[in-house]
Amino acid sequence: MTSRWLALLLAPLVLILDQPCGATTAASLSGRISIDGDLSDWQADEWVLSDTSNTHFEFDGDSRWGVAEEIVRLAVTWDARYLYLAVEFRASEGALFAALGYAPGGLSSLDGAGAFRRALDFPFDINLMALATTRDVPRVARVDDRHVLSLLDRATAPAVVRAPLAQNAGFEAAIPWESLSLVQPLSLALALTGGEEGTGAGDAAPNPSVALPESVDPSSKTRVRLDRWLSIPADGNEDGVPDFGVSPRTVVSVEPDDDLTEPRPGHTDASLTVSPRVFAPDHAEDASFTLRFDEGDAVNAVFVTARVHSVDGSLVRVLYEDVPRDVASSVLVASPGDRWDGRDAHGRVVNGGVYILSVEWGLVRGERAGRATAGVAVAR
Numbered sequence: 001m002t003s004r005w006l007a008l009l010l011a012p013l014v015l016i017l018d019q020p021c022g023a024t025t026a027a028s029l030s031g032r033i034s035i036d037g038d039l040s041d042w043q044a045d046e047w048v049l050s051d052t053s054n055t056h057f058e059f060d061g062d063s064r065w066g067v068a069e070e071i072v073r074l075a076v077t078w079d080a081r082y083l084y085l086a087v088e089f090r091a092s093e094g095a096l097f098a099a100l101g102y103a104p105g106g107l108s109s110l111d112g113a114g115a116f117r118r119a120l121d122f123p124f125d126i127n128l129m130a131l132a133t134t135r136d137v138p139r140v141a142r143v144d145d146r147h148v149l150s151l152l153d154r155a156t157a158p159a160v161v162r163a164p165l166a167q168n169a170g171f172e173a174a175i176p177w178e179s180l181s182l183v184q185p186l187s188l189a190l191a192l193t194g195g196e197e198g199t200g201a202g203d204a205a206p207n208p209s210v211a212l213p214e215s216v217d218p219s220s221k222t223r224v225r226l227d228r229w230l231s232i233p234a235d236g237n238e239d240g241v242p243d244f245g246v247s248p249r250t251v252v253s254v255e256p257d258d259d260l261t262e263p264r265p266g267h268t269d270a271s272l273t274v275s276p277r278v279f280a281p282d283h284a285e286d287a288s289f290t291l292r293f294d295e296g297d298a299v300n301a302v303f304v305t306a307r308v309h310s311v312d313g314s315l316v317r318v319l320y321e322d323v324p325r326d327v328a329s330s331v332l333v334a335s336p337g338d339r340w341d342g343r344d345a346h347g348r349v350v351n352g353g354v355y356i357l358s359v360e361w362g363l364v365r366g367e368r369a370g371r372a373t374a375g376v377a378v379a380r
Helices: 003-017
Strands: 047-049 069-078 082-091 095-101 128-132 139-144 147-151 159-162 169-176 186-193 201-205 229-232 253-255 270-275 287-293 301-310 315-328 353-362 370-378
Touching (some): 082 186, 128 159, 128 169, 270 370
Antiparallel strands (some): 047 069, 082 169, 128 139, 229 253, 301 315, 353 370
């Protein structure tokens, strides 16, 4: 076989190997992504917040307003012309609020934002806002040091909500780079708010470090502060144009990053053990768990939340939430609640398989300053 024919045979393989692993951003994505609310055209590494993410999670079932008002997952990507956003959510009464910051001159408060006014405080100045419900056409507005607060034309920044009956809603938007800026990483945060002006939030993405108030509903105007956001470095090499051939999931980060911030002494590091690791609920067996803090940490009391999730991240059951507990000799003092009987929130024995036990804690009620997980298998 001549070297010419060998080169022709190997060319497809070379092309495949030469492609960046998981790359999704490109010069143009218009042939793949349609702004129609159908989220099936998004790739796995564009879902930067989801219950199956390998880096940053958005758990389905963590909304303070219940399963009917919930942010399920968020996707981000871009090409030479647009920044694309996609959100899967549920909002029977509420509205999805997306806040984007990119330049000076944004809003430090939403109190004077007209139809966008919400009882929300964000950790960055807001330059672009999107408000979406399952009942109306989404609205997108912009404000910066060159523009007063005004709506963007739908032809310029297309945005759509698709809400099939008995299914989660899909929000999609394409924001032109000419309406944004690449000088610094973009800041993005989402909240599931009430449908009326001035209402607060029942769910947020990324999840804030302090839990949202429990005693609110979609009509409540309890003020909520969100202290975490997504940082989107679309121009990582700082050449003035969006980067192509990168995976959003690998470059988008949650700020402030818990791994980079100074830990609060005494309650940030702990290990979770489960015994037995395999149990059979049908035989009246339970799985008990123990939370042990680092011996050098001076922890005497904490507020603890314990949940069970399936391996795909779906919430199976909340065992207890924000319960005050004592710590003795660096170990959470044992309680009858530190066990799982293998049943879901409706009292049904779960299917056989592996489940994730998650325990979060803080020094004050509602705080989520630390988290430990352990796997447990149910045998049926």
